[in-house]
Amino acid sequence: MTAGLMKMLLRYSPLLILAIGWELVSRLGLVSSDALPSLSAVAAAWIDLVRDGDLVSNGLSSLYRGGAGLALAIVIGGVLGILMARWKPVNVIFGPIVEIFYPVPKTALIPITVIWLGLGDGSKILLIFLGCMIPVTIGAFNGARSAEQALIWSARSMGADRIRILWDVVVPSALPELLNGIRTALALAFILLVASELITAQNGFGYLIGSLGDNGNYDAMYAVVLTVALLGFAADRLYQLLMHEMLIWRH
Amino acid sequence: MAALDLAPPQLPTVRALHAALRVSARVASVVALLVAWELLARSGLLTPYQLPRLSTVLAHIWSDAITGDLPFNTAVTIGRAMLGFAIAASGGVALGVAMSRIPLARWFFDPLVSIGFPMPKIAFLPVIILWLGVYNVSKLTMIVFDSIFPVIAATIIAIQGVERELIWSARNMGAGERELLWQIVLPAALPQIMTGLQVALPLALIVAVLTEMLMGGYGLGAAMMTASRFANSVGVFAGIVEIAVVGYALVKAMALIRRRLLIWHQEAAEPTA
Numbered sequence: 001m002t003a004g005l006m007k008m009l010l011r012y013s014p015l016l017i018l019a020i021g022w023e024l025v026s027r028l029g030l031v032s033s034d035a036l037p038s039l040s041a042v043a044a045a046w047i048d049l050v051r052d053g054d055l056v057s058n059g060l061s062s063l064y065r066g067g068a069g070l071a072l073a074i075v076i077g078g079v080l081g082i083l084m085a086r087w088k089p090v091n092v093i094f095g096p097i098v099e100i101f102y103p104v105p106k107t108a109l110i111p112i113t114v115i116w117l118g119l120g121d122g123s124k125i126l127l128i129f130l131g132c133m134i135p136v137t138i139g140a141f142n143g144a145r146s147a148e149q150a151l152i153w154s155a156r157s158m159g160a161d162r163i164r165i166l167w168d169v170v171v172p173s174a175l176p177e178l179l180n181g182i183r184t185a186l187a188l189a190f191i192l193l194v195a196s197e198l199i200t201a202q203n204g205f206g207y208l209i210g211s212l213g214d215n216g217n218y219d220a221m222y223a224v225v226l227t228v229a230l231l232g233f234a235a236d237r238l239y240q241l242l243m244h245e246m247l248i249w250r251h
Numbered sequence: 252m253a254a255l256d257l258a259p260p261q262l263p264t265v266r267a268l269h270a271a272l273r274v275s276a277r278v279a280s281v282v283a284l285l286v287a288w289e290l291l292a293r294s295g296l297l298t299p300y301q302l303p304r305l306s307t308v309l310a311h312i313w314s315d316a317i318t319g320d321l322p323f324n325t326a327v328t329i330g331r332a333m334l335g336f337a338i339a340a341s342g343g344v345a346l347g348v349a350m351s352r353i354p355l356a357r358w359f360f361d362p363l364v365s366i367g368f369p370m371p372k373i374a375f376l377p378v379i380i381l382w383l384g385v386y387n388v389s390k391l392t393m394i395v396f397d398s399i400f401p402v403i404a405a406t407i408i409a410i411q412g413v414e415r416e417l418i419w420s421a422r423n424m425g426a427g428e429r430e431l432l433w434q435i436v437l438p439a440a441l442p443q444i445m446t447g448l449q450v451a452l453p454l455a456l457i458v459a460v461l462t463e464m465l466m467g468g469y470g471l472g473a474a475m476m477t478a479s480r481f482a483n484s485v486g487v488f489a490g491i492v493e494i495a496v497v498g499y500a501l502v503k504a505m506a507l508i509r510r511r512l513l514i515w516h517q518e519a520a521e522p523t524a
Contacts, residue, residue, distance in 0.1 A: 014359045015366070035382055096277040097284060103502035104495040105457040107464065108472065111479035111487045116301060190371035195461055198376065199476075205374075213377045221377060228374040236369035 037219040042226065045219035054208065055227065062193055062204040065121055069128025070189045074182055077133040081140025081181075082174060085147075086166065098137055106131035106188065107195050114200060124196045124204075131192045132185035139181020143174030179243045186239055190232040303485045311489045320474070325497060328470040331387070332459035332501075335394025336452055343399045343451070344444060347406025348432070360403075368400040373458075376465060385466040390459065397458045398451040405447020409440035445509050452505050456498055471497065 019039055025031060026038040033041070049055040084091040084098075109127055117123040147170045155165045197206020205228050212221040285305055291297065292304040299307075315321035349356040350364075376393060383389035413436050421435045437444075463472030471494050478486025 010358075012362050014362050018363075092276050093280055096280045100281060100495070100499060103453055103498035104491075105453070105460045105498055107457060107461040108475065108491050108494045110464065111475060112491055114479065115484050115487060187369060187371070191373050194371055194374050195465070198373075198465060209374065209377050213381070218381065225374050225378055229370040229372075232371040232374075233366055233369050 034216070034218055037222055041219045042222045045217075046223035046227070049220055049223055055224065058203050058205055058208045059227075061121070062197065062206070065124040065204065066128060066189045066193045068121075069125045069192075070132055070185060072125070072129040073132035073136050073185055073189075076129075077136030077181075077185075078140045078178060080133075081137040081142075081178070082144045082166070082170060084137070085141050085144035085174075086170060098134060098141075102134050102138070106134075106192060110196050110199055113196075119200050119202070124193065124201075127196055128189050128192045132189050135181045135184040135188065136178070137181075139184075140174055140178045143177030143181075144170050146177070147173035176247055179246065183236070183239055183243070186235060187232070190228070190235070194228060300482070300484045303488055307485055308488045308492060311485045312492060315489065321493065324469060324471050324474050325493065328456075328459055328463065328472065328494075329497060329501070331390060331463075331470065332394065332452075332456045335391050335459065336398060336455035338391070339395045339399040339451055339455065340402055340448055342395070343402025343447070344406050346399075347403045347444075348410065348437075350403070351407055351410040352432075364400065364403055368404060372397045373461065376462070380466065386468065390462040390466060390468075393462050394455050394458045398454040401450040401454065402444070402447045405450070406440065406444050409443030409447075410436060412443065413439045442513055445512065449502075449505050449509065453498065453502055456501055460494055 022036070023039045026033055026036050026041075037045075046055075080090075080094060084094055106127075109130055113123040113127040113130070117126055151169050151173070152165055155169050160168065193204070194206045194209075197204040198210050199206075201207040205224060209221055209224045209228070212218075212224060288302070289305040292299070292302045312321065346356075346360065350360050351357070372393070375396070379389045379392055379396075383392060417435055417439060418431065421431055426435065459470070460472035463470035464476045467473050467476070471490060475487055475490030475494070478484075478490060
């Protein structure tokens with residue numbers, strides 16, 4: 001127990017060193033406190049932001065946008081990718097379109113989603129949906145394509161119909177790659193969310209960062225920036241745990 | 252593999268026909284998409300603001316090309332993305348090598364990389380602006396900051412995966428540490444490092460466009476944002492077409508370079524789907 005704790009401490013000690021270094025640099029006045037407020041000031045600002053509810057209310061609107069866009073992308077992208085892998089006509093129609101949209105920098109879609117749906121939640125959900133759909137589709141496609149033909153044949157010979165084969169054979173084989181695609185999408189969702197909120201929004205994390213920065217309230221701006229960054233990190237770690245649980249049957 | 256191929260040998264003409272069919276099917280679906288755009292825009296279901304005609308957008312791109320705005324902005328964006336990518340690629344490989352071989356470097360950077368990789372780095376943009384302003388240096392910093400992580404991770408995994416036998420035999424034959432690194436470890440690790448670079452390049456372009464959109468200045472992203480501010484939807488759609496073409500070209504070029512560089516590696520002999 002204590003040995004494990006010591007190991008953790010040793011592993012993450014560089015972070016501790018950086019944190020102490022940060023505090024010292026701004027305490028000693030090596031850089032101006034506007035450019036780099038001390039870590040303790042940032043922590044105090046964070047507590048204030050949580051207390052007056054700004055962080056939570058803006059966080060909830062961001063969570064709603066990100067969650068809705070990502071959920072749509074997972075459902076529609078997953079179905080599309082599996083259909084593309086199993087039925088040739090679907091692949092012929094959508095394959096080249098996916099291939100063309102794959103390298104497009106998704107953030108460039110921000111002004112277009114604004115033209116279509118305005119400045120509110122809708123345009124951000126559409127943006128996150130469009131951006132996140134591509135990696136999910138590609139993951140589902142590659143995974144479903146790798147389903148062993150022998151398994152499909154034996155399921156068919158045992159009398160399974162198409163839907164049943166899809167659900168019991170193809171989807172489980174596609175799962176590892178599909179889950180990897182969703183992991184990429186999760187990271188992308190954070191990027192698209194923050195970027196679109198920095199450009200145009202009336203609330204949300206990105207908006208909060210922008211407005212605090214404009215008002216010169218740098219302690220609080222740093223607090224929100226670090227919150228978003230750590231949330232992105234935590235979401236990825238949680239997702240990895242979930243992925244591990246879901247794939248445990250594959251030994 | 253060839254011994255298992257039970258399909259009857261195809262005549263070259265049949266194979267060529269198949270290939271031609273495949274290519275035309277792909278082209279057809281893209282053309283269908285473009286035609287659908289033009290028809291939808293002409294149908295009157297959407298206002299020209301919501302969806303300008305493709306022909307209008309192409310005319311806008313053409314006039315931008317003639318005035319020199321388009322070549323200039325394209326050069327600025329690609330140049331910025333490539334410079335950032337080059338710094339991230341060399342720095343990422345160097346850091347990955349250092350972390351693989353020097354325990355102290357590994358101890359210090361490992362937690363930073365494992366926390367920094369999945370972070371949405373774009374959230375730090377206002378901080379970078381605060382420190383470095385809105386000009387070239389801060390844009391480049393963001394590009395490097397974002398695209399260096401996949402290179403570091405790929406380099407570490409690649410070096411871990413180099414066969415021990417290869418290293419032992421090189422040592423036996425009297426290779427020094429330096430020769431070992433340059434002649435054995437890095438070439439053997441190259442395919443996986445390239446995979447990391449192939450992730451980093453589109454990322455560099457994404458961040459280049461995004462920083463231009465957020466900080467202004469020159470470049471395709473900035474031009475698109477300017478059009479957006481003036482509610483010039485033709486300009487916005489022209490921007491997305493230009494950025495899409497640049498993105499597509501860069502990704503294809505990178506795949507080509509990979510095939511050239513790895514021509515000696517067994518993966519080059521495998522059929523590419």
